[in-house]
Amino acid sequence: MYFATFVQNGKEAVGVLSKEQKKVTELSSILGRRVGSLLEFIEEASDRDVETIRDYVEKGTDEGASLESVNLLAPIPVLKRNAFCLGLNYKEHVKESQSVRSLDKLPEHPVFFSKAAIDVIGTGMEIDSHPDLTSEVDYEVELAVVIGKAGKNIPEESAYDHIFGFTILNDITARDIQRRHFQWFKGKSLDTFTAMGPYLVHKSVFDLPLELDVKSFVNGELRQNSNTKHMIFSIPRIISELSQSLTLMPGDVISTGTPEGVGMGFKPPKYLKRGDVVECYVEGIGTLRNVVR
Numbered sequence: 013m014y015f016a017t018f019v020q021n022g023k024e025a026v027g028v029l030s031k032e033q034k035k036v037t038e039l040s041s042i043l044g045r046r047v048g049s050l051l052e053f054i055e056e057a058s059d060r061d062v063e064t065i066r067d068y069v070e071k072g073t074d075e076g077a078s079l080e081s082v083n084l085l086a087p088i089p090v091l092k093r094n095a096f097c098l099g100l101n102y103k104e105h106v107k108e109s110q111s112v113r114s115l116d117k118l119p120e121h122p123v124f125f126s127k128a129a130i131d132v133i134g135t136g137m138e139i140d141s142h143p144d145l146t147s148e149v150d151y152e153v154e155l156a157v158v159i160g161k162a163g164k165n166i167p168e169e170s171a172y173d174h175i176f177g178f179t180i181l182n183d184i185t186a187r188d189i190q191r192r193h194f195q196w197f198k199g200k201s202l203d204t205f206t207a208m209g210p211y212l213v214h215k216s217v218f219d220l221p222l223e224l225d226v227k228s229f230v231n232g233e234l235r236q237n238s239n240t241k242h243m244i245f246s247i248p249r250i251i252s253e254l255s256q257s258l259t260l261m262p263g264d265v266i267s268t269g270t271p272e273g274v275g276m277g278f279k280p281p282k283y284l285k286r287g288d289v290v291e292c293y294v295e296g297i298g299t300l301r302n303v304v305r
Contacts, residue, residue: 101269
């Protein structure tokens with residue numbers, strides 16, 4: 013099931029894609045009750061609700077609006093709190109990062125940080141390059157986990173029980189601001205610096221363990237090309253360690269780190285500039301496309 017938040021005729025709605033992924037039907041019409049947001053659905057949906065939606069999709073009806081007739085937003089346009097993120101979770105990205113920071117070995121524990129995401133942008137929306145503040149805007153394609161069930165001190169073996177689904181997150185970053193402040197928060201939290209989408213895909217779509225291709229392109233040039241099997245820390249390990257004495261809530265977003273090929277890793281660096289088209293792809297989810305302004 014591919015869930016989407018979209019606007020049609022000036023009205024924001026939440027829906028699910030058809031089996032052929034050509035149409036989108038509002039969840040309200042499937043469930044017979046108002047669904048105000050995808051976050052609200054994640055927080056309140058029962059197993060029966062999910063099964064009802066799955067049965068509707070599998071039935072293959074011709075109802076719904078064509079995707080061409082709607083404007084997609086981020087699946088969760090406004091997060092309840094900061095996104096949780098991981099740094100240095102792919103071995104080759106650690107190597108390329110050694111050229112700009114002191115790293116003599118792979119991390120022994122997940123490197124967590126948070127990212128303010130007040131205005132999450134969706135596919136087709138513009139990234140503000142903030143030229144008055146930074147000249148080193150970078151891209152980072154990442155697989156993001158969306159929590160579906162609250163939990164604390166979650167064992168690795170039950171981590172997937174707490175997941176609702178997966179989406180793509182572009183962890184856009186101002187590298188010069190990172191260096192200036194000696195940490196990641198400010199340089200990753202500028203307005204429009206969290207891009208997410210195009211869909212939130214229910215976990216039932218994927219086989220476990222996840223082995224998904226992860227790629228990014230800038231103006232059609234392949235920049236990042238890896239697979240989630242190359243993560244240093246698995247998704248169950250990430251969820252388990254993050255949840256130690258910290259309650260994870262439905263709708264929480266955990267971005268699992270980026271592979272090698274970011275702009276700062278090239279010599280000379282290949283930072284984004286106005287007019288660039290950034291495409292982030294994760295196998296089984298789709299492509300998140302944004303233009304820099």
